[in-house]
Amino acid sequence: MMQDDFRVAIDIGTTKVCTIIARKRADHRVEVAGISIVPCSGMSKGMVSDSAAVTSAIKESVAAAAADAGVEIDRVYAGLTGSHVESKNRWANVPRSDGMRAVTDLDISAAKKAAGSMDLADDRRLLHVIPRSYALDGLHGVRNPLGMHTGELHVESHVITGSISKITELHNAVSDAGVQVSSMVVEPLASADAVLTADEREEGAVLIDVGGGTSDIAVYHDGAVVHTAVIPVGGFQFSNDLSIAFAIDFDSAEQLKIEHGTAAPELAGMKEEITLHPTTMEQPLTISKREIGQVLKERTSELFRMIQLKLEEPHLADIPTDRIVFTGGGAKLDGFLNIAKYIFQRKVRLATPRGLDGMPEGTNDPSYSAAAGIALWGMRNLPAENHVGERKYTAAPSSSGTSDDSGATTKASAGALSMIRGWLPKREKETAGT
Structure with a gap:
């Protein structure tokens, strides 16, 4: 078994499956050793709708990234995403x-166990227990109590659960592709890990990843979530609205959105x-770009209203979240950020993945923030493990990548890059310079 620290992340979305093989270097930076993106048609709003189609896409993506x-x-x-995540x-x-007495590592472990000891409904499974702060003898707001003396210790945690049936469906789809699921990572956490800055985590920010079938939300303050x-609306619904409005098939509507779509019709x-x-x-039917924009503006405004409702929770009332960070392919729509600034009246920016x-x-694009984040979150928060075995495939030659003595490429190969470019929609191709 190879001694390097390799982790493999799979983002199984409504439109694509992205597999990233990440490797931690000796200097602790994380680099991409392999990557693959293939189309996927078996997911709906973040949940499995056609297990055979999902398994096929996963198998193809995993094999290509491995090669x-x-x-x-x-x-x-x-x-993992979907409206079942709570x-x-x-x-x-x-x-x-x-x-x-002083707080020890055993106390910290006991704190996490205590935070996760809760009664769950029959169809709920605990996914993440993330300590936010501690209270020592009534002193609140302690981030790291290790070594501090106290008689009583309490912990405040962010606890995330999901539907057992939905989790099992996704787990089985991955397992049927011939790989074992080491852990499931909730995608709002993953995307936030890939795009938020340290200042945004500390001062307060809302991360919104607009994917193909869902929009994932994570709110951070004081360095913690x-x-x-999760809102079951994403880029798929934008294209579907165009399909209905102009009586065209979905593929044509998707291309129409990519080539001519705007959420600011007044500028068209x-x-x-x-x-x-x-x-x-x-x-044939002749329409104007402004007509397309009107349909997309209405859907964008509706999505933002749904996000506002999700942010009207009592525990967020005193959280300073004057900045919103968007990522995901759906957030690249022309005019999207302009409407966000108007509706939310906050600072907004469009983010690409960082740290890989x-x-x-x-692929340094908002569409791949979730996949990059899954790899990074696993590296930073889950036990050390190696997801890969000895070399089985011969990597394609790369004009820009180099190899170290382990035989793993330090950059994705030319073969993978060619495949990625071939799959990217036209607008992304132009951005990539093809």
Whole structure:
């Protein structure tokens, strides 16, 4: 078995499956050793709708990423999203012996166990228990109590649960592809790990990842997550609205959105005309870019109203969240951020993944924040383990990547880059310079 610290992350989305093989270097930086993106049609709003289609896409993506890195993949971290994902913050008393004494590593472990000791409904499973702060003899707001003396110890944690049936469906789809699920990572946490800065985590920020079928929300303050939620609306619904409005098939609507879509119709010219071929008409239909924009603006405004409702939780009332960080492919829509600034009246920015070296050209893009974040979150928060075996495949030659003595490429190979470019929609191709 190879001694390097390799982790494999799979983002199983409504439109694509992205597999990233990440490797931690001796200097503790994390780099991409292999990457693969393939289309996926078996997911709906973050949940499995066609297990065979999902398994097929996972198998293809895993095999391509493994070939790219020249390794054999044994285990993976799988991203999890969907409206079944729920969260809450709770305080728990940490059982410990009587008397004033210093907090030890055993107490910290006991705190996490106490935070996760809760009654769950029959179809709920505990996914994450993330300590936020501690209270020592009534002194609140302690982030790291290790070594401090106290008689009583309490912990406040962010606890995330999911539906057992939905989790099992995704787990089985991955297992049927021939790889073991080492852990599932809730995607709002993953995306936040990939795009938020240290200042944003401290001062307060809302992360919104607009994916193909869902919009994932994570709120941070004082360096810790305070709220997570998932809305079952994403880029798929934007394209579906165009499909219905102009009576065209979904693929044509998706291309229409990519090439001519805008969420700011007032900035679009009436003279820019597009010819469509509705399924209900024999003759072509000519429309303006402004008409397309009106449909997309209404969907964008509706999504933002749904996000506002998710942020009206009582425990967020005193949290300063004057900045919103968007990521995900759906947030790249022209005019999207302009509407966000108007509706939320806060600072907004569009973020790309950070913290992963060697991302191929065309993948340092908001669409890949979740996949990058799954790898990073696993590296930083889960027990050390190696997800790959000895070299089984021969990596394709790379003009920009180099190899070390372990035989793993330090950048994704030219073969993988060619495949990624071929899959990217037209607008992304232009950005990538193809």
